[in-house]
Amino acid sequence: MSKITLANLSHSYLDKQSLDSDWALKNINLDWKDGGAYALLGPSGCGKTTLLNIISGLLNPTKGKILFDGKDITSLSPVERNIAQIFQFPVIYDTMTVYDNLAFPLKNRGMSDGEIDTRVKEIAEMLELTNTLNNRAAGLTADGKQKISLGRGLVRANVNVIMFDEPLTVIDPHLKWILRSKLKELHQKINRTMIYVTHDQTEALTFADQVVVMHEGQIVQTGTPVELFEKPKHTFVGHFIGSPGMNILPCELNDGIAAIDGVKIETGSQIKKSNFTKTEIGIRPEFVSFSKDGIPVKVLKVSNTGRYKIIDTICKSGKIKVLSHSSQNIPTESTYLSFDKKFTYAYGDNWIIE
Ligand code: ADP
Numbered sequence: 001m002s003k004i005t006l007a008n009l010s011h012s013y014l015d016k017q018s019l020d021s022d023w024a025l026k027n028i029n030l031d032w033k034d035g036g037a038y039a040l041l042g043p044s045g046c047g048k049t050t051l052l053n054i055i056s057g058l059l060n061p062t063k064g065k066i067l068f069d070g071k072d073i074t075s076l077s078p079v080e081r082n083i084a085q086i087f088q089f090p091v092i093y094d095t096m097t098v099y100d101n102l103a104f105p106l107k108n109r110g111m112s113d114g115e116i117d118t119r120v121k122e123i124a125e126m127l128e129l130t131n132t133l134n135n136r137a138a139g140l141t142a143d144g145k146q147k148i149s150l151g152r153g154l155v156r157a158n159v160n161v162i163m164f165d166e167p168l169t170v171i172d173p174h175l176k177w178i179l180r181s182k183l184k185e186l187h188q189k190i191n192r193t194m195i196y197v198t199h200d201q202t203e204a205l206t207f208a209d210q211v212v213v214m215h216e217g218q219i220v221q222t223g224t225p226v227e228l229f230e231k232p233k234h235t236f237v238g239h240f241i242g243s244p245g246m247n248i249l250p251c252e253l254n255d256g257i258a259a260i261d262g263v264k265i266e267t268g269s270q271i272k273k274s275n276f277t278k279t280e281i282g283i284r285p286e287f288v289s290f291s292k293d294g295i296p297v298k299v300l301k302v303s304n305t306g307r308y309k310i311i312d313t314i315c316k317s318g319k320i321k322v323l324s325h326s327s328q329n330i331p332t333e334s335t336y337l338s339f340d341k342k343f344t345y346a347y348g349d350n351w352i353i354e
């Protein structure tokens with residue numbers, strides 16, 4: 001088991017870099033505690049797999065270091081790092097039985113047959129593969145194959161870290177729920193550092209204690225699911241997390257006072273003089289309500305999901321979504337909106353003004 005530190009890590013797939021976009025990873029710094037459950041969350045192409053491959057040693061970073069328990073391991077081979085990595089698409093041996101597929105990583109390391117048998121059966125039980133242990137892997141569905149792939153990653157007890165790269169992509173939705181909660185259960189049982197990569201916020205938020213949000217090769221925020229929801233440090237976190245995401249509106253900032261359409265907005269941010277090129281207000285739909293005064297808006301559309309209503313409104317500066325209880329009466333046409341000050345933040349060039 002290890003604490004993992006990434007220090008000033010940058011990576012480019014090009015030999016020469018001139019543009020910001022030539023970098024797949026840009027100055028990544030983070031600490032992952034020993035035994036934690038972490039998620040790496042971000043859209044396709046933001047650099048998640050690149051980061052995992054650098055941690056496991058499949059890829060050498062262009063700049064920076066990787067440390068395990070404070071020791072620089074940047075030049076160690078993947079085998080020496082002793083990490084289990086589960087890839088997005090199943091990696092299994094079709095001609096072997098399910099049992100032999102699971103046993104393979106253990107046989108390779110010279111474990112006794114008795115120990116192997118115990119471990120394989122334990123993992124098979126957890127993944128509901130017990131009845132298929134003697135079948136050939138070739139005949140299994142995509143779900144079944146990915147379960148074996150997961151099993152092969154989980155079967156070794158003494159790894160430093162287990163990393164999952166979007167492991168549920170090919171899995172049927174209802175089985176996703178089951179496997180995800182099994183992984184969480186397993187984490188609580190074996191207490192090993194786990195890094196779970198996904199582009200799906202629900203997966204990240206249900207699996208992890210700490211979520212690292214990535215955007216264009218950068219880490220934009222690390223926090224608990226509640227922190228990411230209540231106080232997005234970057235506008236990207238605001239609109240990527242939440243359903244619907246945060247409302248982000250252009251605002252004027254004068255003498256420390258923020259205003260939208262000339263209406264003063266109280267925020268949780270301490271705004272001093274600003275020399276930003278872009279200033280915005282962020283407020284989640286959950287914290288917007290209809291009121292007698294505030295920002296004048298027109299109601300465009302009401303969608304009732306049964307549990308709550310999502311109301312699309314528009315003011316001069318843009319659209320504002322409101323989330324309200326489904327029994328609440330919604331004003332028609334012209335009305336006003338007010339924001340809960342505690343959850344209203346000002347952003348300068350996309351970063352929160354604290
Ligand atoms: P993610 O896993 O978040 O989808 P990746 O780490 O795969 O993102 O990719 C990050 C960026 O690096 C993307 O712009 C992608 O096109 C680029 N990239 C990934 N792998 C390679 C490669 N082998 N050669 C060149 N560019 C790559």
Ligand code: MG
Nearest residue numbers: 048049050165
């Ligand atoms: Mg990827």
